Amino acid sequence: MPEFVRIDGLKRYFDVSPPWLVRKLENRPRQIVQAVDGVDITIAKGETFSLVGESGCGKSTVARLVVGLYPPTAGTIAFDGHDMAQRRKGSETSALRRRLQMIFQDPYASLNPRWRVFDIIAEPIRAFGLARDKADLRKQVEDLLRQVRLTPADGAKFPHEFSGGQRQRISIARALASRPEFLVCDEPTSALDVSVQAQILNLMMDLQRRLQLTYLFISHNLAVVYHISTRVGVMYLGRVVEQAPTETLFRRPKHPYTRMLLDTIPDLEMTGRQRMPVGGEVPSPINPPSGCTFHPRCPFANERCKIERPKALPIEGGSVACHGIEEGRIPVEERRYEKAS
Amino acid sequence: MATNNPPLLEVRNLRVEFPTRRGTLIAVDNVSFEISPGEVLGVVGESGAGKSLTGNAIIGLLEPPGRIAAGEIRLEGRRIDTLPYEEMRKVRGARIGAIFQDPLTSLNPLYSVGRQLVETIQTHKQLSATAARARALELLKEVGIPGAEHRIDHYPHQFSGGMRQRVVIALALCADPRLIVADEPTTALDVSIQAQIIALLKRLCREHKTAVMLVTHDMGVIAETADRVAVMYAGRIAEIGPVRDVIKHAQHPYTKGLMGSIPHLGERGERLTQIDGSMPRLTEIPRGCAFNPRCTFRGERCLVDRPELMAAGASRAACWLHDARGVGAPVAKEPANA
Numbered sequence: 047m048p049e050f051v052r053i054d055g056l057k058r059y060f061d062v063s064p065p066w067l068v069r070k071l072e073n074r075p076r077q078i079v080q081a082v083d084g085v086d087i088t089i090a091k092g093e094t095f096s097l098v099g100e101s102g103c104g105k106s107t108v109a110r111l112v113v114g115l116y117p118p119t120a121g122t123i124a125f126d127g128h129d130m131a132q133r134r135k136g137s138e139t140s141a142l143r144r145r146l147q148m149i150f151q152d153p154y155a156s157l158n159p160r161w162r163v164f165d166i167i168a169e170p171i172r173a174f175g176l177a178r179d180k181a182d183l184r185k186q187v188e189d190l191l192r193q194v195r196l197t198p199a200d201g202a203k204f205p206h207e208f209s210g211g212q213r214q215r216i217s218i219a220r221a222l223a224s225r226p227e228f229l230v231c232d233e234p235t236s237a238l239d240v241s242v243q244a245q246i247l248n249l250m251m252d253l254q255r256r257l258q259l260t261y262l263f264i265s266h267n268l269a270v271v272y273h274i275s276t277r278v279g280v281m282y283l284g285r286v287v288e289q290a291p292t293e294t295l296f297r298r299p300k301h302p303y304t305r306m307l308l309d310t311i312p313d314l315e316m317t318g319r320q321r322m323p324v325g326g327e328v329p330s331p332i333n334p335p336s337g338c339t340f341h342p343r344c345p346f347a348n349e350r351c352k353i354e355r356p357k358a359l360p361i362e363g364g365s366v367a368c369h370g371i372e373e374g375r376i377p378v379e380e381r382r383y384e385k386a387s
Numbered sequence: 388m389a390t391n392n393p394p395l396l397e398v399r400n401l402r403v404e405f406p407t408r409r410g411t412l413i414a415v416d417n418v419s420f421e422i423s424p425g426e427v428l429g430v431v432g433e434s435g436a437g438k439s440l441t442g443n444a445i446i447g448l449l450e451p452p453g454r455i456a457a458g459e460i461r462l463e464g465r466r467i468d469t470l471p472y473e474e475m476r477k478v479r480g481a482r483i484g485a486i487f488q489d490p491l492t493s494l495n496p497l498y499s500v501g502r503q504l505v506e507t508i509q510t511h512k513q514l515s516a517t518a519a520r521a522r523a524l525e526l527l528k529e530v531g532i533p534g535a536e537h538r539i540d541h542y543p544h545q546f547s548g549g550m551r552q553r554v555v556i557a558l559a560l561c562a563d564p565r566l567i568v569a570d571e572p573t574t575a576l577d578v579s580i581q582a583q584i585i586a587l588l589k590r591l592c593r594e595h596k597t598a599v600m601l602v603t604h605d606m607g608v609i610a611e612t613a614d615r616v617a618v619m620y621a622g623r624i625a626e627i628g629p630v631r632d633v634i635k636h637a638q639h640p641y642t643k644g645l646m647g648s649i650p651h652l653g654e655r656g657e658r659l660t661q662i663d664g665s666m667p668r669l670t671e672i673p674r675g676c677a678f679n680p681r682c683t684f685r686g687e688r689c690l691v692d693r694p695e696l697m698a699a700g701a702s703r704a705a706c707w708l709h710d711a712r713g714v715g716a717p718v719a720k721e722p723a724n725a
Binding site for chain 1: 647662
């Protein structure tokens with residue numbers, strides 16, 4: 047598979063220390079959140095790579111790093127062979143930036159309430175100079191509105207006149223305005239009702255097919271991720287603990303954390319399967335546990351897991367960072383899912 | 388399960404209105420249901436369907452200007468919707484417990500959780516301070532807070548989201564209520580914590596024989612917890628029945644669409660069933676069946692007559708498809724986003 051986006055050893059630490067004076071007076075140490083702590087991912091052209099995990103695992107930080115909203119503390123992000131961190135001429139940077147766009151979670155906060163929808167969608171076209179003249183700009187915006195199943199007349203309205211789902215369509219139209227090849231979608235449907243979520247997911251899949259888009263999809267909803275992804279990465283406390291092609295990950299999950307997450311998916315088929323409530327909570331990323339960060343919650347943890355940080359080892363077209371799997375201590379497990387009746 | 392026992396809670400033709408400058412909005416319209424002792428009734432719907440308002444009306448906490456305009460609510464045979472504020476305050480807490488979505492705003496940040504529990508216990512029960520504290524500790528242990536002995540003197544901000552929600556559940560259980568109204572109790576929590584809280588709620592209600600009205604937008608939570616489920620749409624109940632029947636054999640086109648739009652494990656990369664359009668605003672609820680503009684099965688009758696709940700399979704649905712006269716001549720669905 048030709049790689050389109052390559053992320054190597056990506057780290058991002060945030061300094062959340064109290065102010066200098068407070069530290070000195072109260073003799074408190076610096077505090078560093080290791081939000082992303084060594085992530086390696088490659089994404090092929092035309093696929094949907096999803097990152098899942100619970101809140102605080104660093105998945106949204108990865109999304110923001112990829113589009114350049116935060117500079118990384120360490121590591122590289124290469125987009126179509128170009129290192130994003132490299133200094134280059136302004137025109138080259140903007141040519142590169144045009145090709146990647148982002149869709150945010152909250153369609154209420156991500157649209158300027160004082161701008162008309164037309165201007166919101168036209169902004170990237172103007173910024174990158176993609177329209178020949180006014181008539182061309184108008185035509186492009188109208189086409190974009192139609193692509194997301196809104197009408198050209200909606201361009202004259204303000205964001206508050208739309209429902210959450212329609213606003214998310216506007217966000218998608220804006221993201222598509224610069225004709226990008228790569229879209230980073232940070233929980234695009236989690237603020238929406240299920241029936242609207244279905245509309246947006248269908249739209250995203252249609253657009254992907256039509257425009258050959260590549261998605262990095264961030265979500266905490268495993269059923270949604272299963273539905274739209276080609277490959278999935280599971281994050282825990284700033285690290286990717288397992289990544290695999292979707293079917294492999296859901297049918298033969300390896301990492302104990304992945305299994306735990308799969309156990310929490312609500313059972314709509316009413317098979318009487320009991321959700322396995324797991325004990326414990328995600329520890330603070332300020333002071334993560336030693337060794338494998340999952341060891342305090344892991345039923346298979348032993349001494350080695352407490353001391354040594356596991357490396358990601360290739361397995362079944364993906365990779366897993368787990369000593370138990372490496373040593374063959376953890377039994378392989380097959381899961382079956384029934385089709386909806 | 389529905390039995391022949393007298394219902395614990397009986398809601399009849401409930402109507403909640405909001406007077407506004409541009410006329411009265413009907414947010415909950417002609418809603419009737421009952422809950423038997425020990426039963427878990429799920430109330431599911433999308434934002435704005437009126438599910439939370441129904442819950443708030445029952446616990447007597449409708450935000451003004453919202454008000455109950457018609458109908459009645461009976462708890463153990465006694466009418467509670469007309470009670471004066473002070474009387475209702477005694478019912479709330481003692482007979483009905485409440486759990487809200489955001490555990491942080493349900494707790495007072497200035498008091499330790501122990502003090503809040505003790506205060507609630509002493510409000511509703513004649514207990515000495517020592518006995519109340521012992522009871523509070525017992526409750527914290529029961530809801531699974533590790534190290535309850537010293538956690539009891541901690542403040543809400545020292546607890547994580549999941550632990551806070553456990554404290555809120557302990558608060559709701561203080562006076563051994565007969566009914567708990569839980570409004571989106573797991574929505575603000577991570578999936579793994581969600582499963583813990585649901586398991587806890589189920590166990591406690593079984594042990595205390597408490598009935599629960601579980602308001603949520605999450606069908607998954609309903610499927611695992613509820614005995615019966617009411618699906619709400621635009622302020623009305625679209626369908627109500629045993630949870631298995633509603634999920635597996637939905638009778639109302641809206642419920643069918645809703646079930647189809649939830650991504651399933653087991654089928655991937657296919658289009659999800661989608662219901663075009665969105666729920667109407669309260670100001671523009673269409674004539675006839677409120678769902679008709681989005682319905683693929685609609686007929687002439689749906690545009691004019693509003694259906695009431697009628698027998699449909701093992702459930703009851705508000706849809707003319709289940710009426711002997713049917714929907715009338717078919718009418719094409721309105722085009723999406725017109």
